[in-house]
Amino acid sequence: MKHIVTLCAAFLMAAAPVMAQDTVAKPQGSWATLSTPALKLSESLFNNWSKTGTSQIDLNITFFGNYKYTHPHYVWDNIVDLGFGYAWQDLDNSAQGGRFESRRKSLDKIDLTSAFSWKAYKDWGASFTANLKTQFANGYEYLTAGDNDGKLVSSFMAPAYLTTALSFEYKKPEWSVSLSFLTGKTTFVFNDDLIDSNYTYGVIQDKNFDPTDPNRVHTHAYFALGSYVKAQYLKKDLLPNLDLYARLELFYDYMKPTHMAWSEVSGLADGSVTTPQDCEYKLSDGETWQDLANKNWIERRTFETDMDFELKLDYRFSSYIAANFALNLKWDTDFNGMGKWGHLQVYQMAGLQVFFSWKTPKQ
Secondary structure (H helix, E strand, O other): OHHHHHHHHHHHHHHHHHHHHHHHHOOOOEEEEEEEEEEEEEEEOOOOOOOOOOEEEEEEEEEEEEEEEEOOOEEEEEEEEEEEEEEEEEOOOOHHHOOOOEEEEEEEEEEEEEEEEEEEEOOEEEEEEEEEEEOOOOEEEOOOOOOOOOEEEEEOOEOEEEEEEEEEEEEOOOEEEEEEEEEEEEEEOOOHHHHHOOOOOOOOOOOOOOOOOOOOOOOOEEEEEEEEEEEEEEEEEEEOOEEEEEEEEEEEEOOHHHHHOHHHHHHHHHOOOOOOOOOOOOOOOOOOHHHHHOOOHHHHHHHHOEEEEEEEEEEEOOOOEEEEEEEEEEEOOOOOOOHHHOOEEEEEEEEEEEEOOEEEOOO
């Protein structure tokens, strides 16, 4: 019995390092989180000012969250990017009386992303990404400066874009490029009034759809299958306390040439077609059907490609105060456009903000 106990003890002593090694070698993941709410307020007042000006109060609230789970074999990255802002303008400079005739949105953004990626070879990997973009409140086109009851052109989930992509990814510490040839992009318009006003954002209605028909049936979603390219660049401390972020997304719907009805565009250009029933494209100011008909194959494919470009610069004065600049450019032939901008959508913002940041693990 004594020899058996001795052998068992020797076996356990020999196996302990192996068991400990197996325990240590077992891969473990960890969470890293970042939550940054921010408040931006700007104000200007003009009263009996010879150079004149418009008194204004602008209030923006933003929230950025990054919640990342890192495992030795994969990464699960979740991003929440929200923003909403409102501006009040005193058009006749009677601000001391508390009158602000003009009320406008200055920011409206919902951008949710979840990406699951794993490393394949060196800097190459694969990822599955789901992204949802929409807005909080109604968007209006205002025909006059003091008009607060403009024409409705967008609302919550109208439009909304859900993009899902299985991509090849090349990733470096500061930049990455993703490429997918099988990407699904679903456009939602859950607002019948917008559809009746022809703001369908590419959600194709029935051929016989008539907005005056009381029995009309609305189509609220369109699924597109196409190619998707996304490039990102993030440089912390480009200069001391200055951060740079740039993002470019391109999406091409394989069915776009059919929806654009290029044959009908040629007919509209030479006069053989007089009513553009199938072509959903709306001409911009100064644009003609002949301008579209003259485009070659490459120009047409480029014209049909959706583009979303974003640039941000943030300069940190302290741990709670920063100056920032943002530029967002979009190109989408499914948007009818407002005024001289046509299909190119432009958003630009600059200002000061107070922000707070919570990180785990703490640095």
